[in-house]
Amino acid sequence: MLKGKTVVIGVSGSIAAYKAAEIISLLKKLNAEVKVIMTKSSTRLIGECTLQTLSNNPVYTDMFSEPFRWEIDHISLAKSADVFLIAPASANIIGKIASGIADDMLTTTVMATEAKIFIAPAMNSKMYLNPIVQKNMEFLKSIDYKFIEPGSGILACGDEGIGKLASPQDIVDVVAGYLTSKQTLKGKKVLLTAGPTIESIDPVRYITNHSSGKMGYAMAREAVSRGADVTLVSGPVDIDPPKGCNVIRVKSAVEMNEIVLRESEDSNIIVKSAAVSDYRPKITHDQKIKKSNDDFVLELERNPDILKNLSKIKKSGQVLVGFAAETENLIANAKSKMEEKQLDMIVANDVSLKHSGFKSDKNKAVILIRGGEKKELELMTKQELSRIVFDEIEKL
Numbered sequence: 001m002l003k004g005k006t007v008v009i010g011v012s013g014s015i016a017a018y019k020a021a022e023i024i025s026l027l028k029k030l031n032a033e034v035k036v037i038m039t040k041s042s043t044r045l046i047g048e049c050t051l052q053t054l055s056n057n058p059v060y061t062d063m064f065s066e067p068f069r070w071e072i073d074h075i076s077l078a079k080s081a082d083v084f085l086i087a088p089a090s091a092n093i094i095g096k097i098a099s100g101i102a103d104d105m106l107t108t109t110v111m112a113t114e115a116k117i118f119i120a121p122a123m124n125s126k127m128y129l130n131p132i133v134q135k136n137m138e139f140l141k142s143i144d145y146k147f148i149e150p151g152s153g154i155l156a157c158g159d160e161g162i163g164k165l166a167s168p169q170d171i172v173d174v175v176a177g178y179l180t181s182k183q184t185l186k187g188k189k190v191l192l193t194a195g196p197t198i199e200s201i202d203p204v205r206y207i208t209n210h211s212s213g214k215m216g217y218a219m220a221r222e223a224v225s226r227g228a229d230v231t232l233v234s235g236p237v238d239i240d241p242p243k244g245c246n247v248i249r250v251k252s253a254v255e256m257n258e259i260v261l262r263e264s265e266d267s268n269i270i271v272k273s274a275a276v277s278d279y280r281p282k283i284t285h286d287q288k289i290k291k292s293n294d295d296f297v298l299e300l301e302r303n304p305d306i307l308k309n310l311s312k313i314k315k316s317g318q319v320l321v322g323f324a325a326e327t328e329n330l331i332a333n334a335k336s337k338m339e340e341k342q343l344d345m346i347v348a349n350d351v352s353l354k355h356s357g358f359k360s361d362k363n364k365a366v367i368l369i370r371g372g373e374k375k376e377l378e379l380m381t382k383q384e385l386s387r388i389v390f391d392e393i394e395k396l
């Protein structure tokens with residue numbers, strides 16, 4: 001899969017340095033050429049010999065190491081990289097790169113490379129949330145360094161929180177995705193919504209629906225792999241967001257409406273796959289409603305129609321795509337939604353089918369496209385469906 005591609009991997013002094021071994025091993029299994037640079041600190045945490053053996057290449061640690069050759073290692077390494085991955089990345093290495101420091105083999109090679117740089121941070125949560133580290137990361141993101149965000153959990157130091165290195169498989173998926181994808185959406189901003197909304201009745205009860213967010217998250221993953229700048233506005237779901245996108249979490253339809261309208265301003269492609277509640281309780285009680293012997297009537301009022309609001313402010317050249325989850329009259333309902341909301345495309349799926357729709361990893365959909373074209377698709381994974389939907393979006 002990655003034959004002919006070179007990944008230069010920089011390993012820095014994080015306790016997660018041992019995970020570099022698995023990252024290298026996974027990259028080699030995909031037939032990538034892997035070249036390793038280690039910082040001095042990282043050599044105290046994992047042996048050079050391990051990474052040398054796994055990568056089948058010499059490991060670089062010292063800019064002035066013997067034997068000295070006419071070829072300058074940091075320049076030739078920098079040139080050879082199709083992708084430069086720093087995993088794990090310490091707070092120190094992030095700070096040095098953000099400050100333009102080039103005082104060892106890793107930072108000097110980073111400075112010299114023109115390859116895409118991915119950084120997978122790993123550190124104690126206090127370090128990760130330190131405003132200096134945050135500012136350094138913000139700056140690097142602003143000059144198009146890609147971050148493979150860490151996860152949360154119990155850290156090596158015993159603390160619990162954010163800072164855990166992303167899983168080796170996730171890291172390799174992002175790198176492999178970048179190396180194999182067509183990068184056809186590079187420079188485009190894609191705004192996606194996913195998951196359900198929840199509408200509070202009182203502090204303990206709410207109205208929601210069965211949406212798992214899997215379809216929207218698969219769409220986000222596909223957009224990231226095509227090189228887009230992706231913003232995912234997500235209702236409450238239990239799945240991890242795809243690496244490499246900006247996630248904004250919301251609860252209610254009103255919140256989602258506000259964020260989506262704001263983010264839509266400079267978006268080229270807007271895909272609404274969230275299952276937004278049409279109604280919300282007219283009154284949200286501050287205290288838990290006590291049961292009584294009488295029946296209880298819950299009065300509902302309309303939520304904002306986000307797609308309709310988007311269609312009113314749609315700019316020329318923007319592509320607006322909706323999803324329709326139906327249990328009957330699939331095509332007729334999807335068609336009228338498409339017309340009413342002036343969509344360029346609608347992906348309709350019958351959520352009453354077995355093995356398809358809400359919570360499932362698969363979906364059976366019909367795509368209706370502006371101009372009247374209709375594509376009836378087989379049952380397939382949501383990831384495969386995302387690929388087809390984005391192929392159609394690109395045609396628009």
Ligand SMILES: Cc1cc2nc3c(=O)[nH]c(=O)nc-3n(C[C@H](O)[C@H](O)[C@H](O)COP(=O)(O)O)c2cc1C
Nearest residue numbers: 012013014015016039041042090091092093122123
């Ligand atoms: C056992 C041990 C574990 C460490 N783990 C981390 C870590 O996970 N993340 C981090 O940013 N720094 C960690 N540090 C601190 C760094 O190693 C230290 O800041 C060092 O200067 C980093 O150098 P480098 O960025 O050149 O590799 C650790 C230090 C030790 C002794």
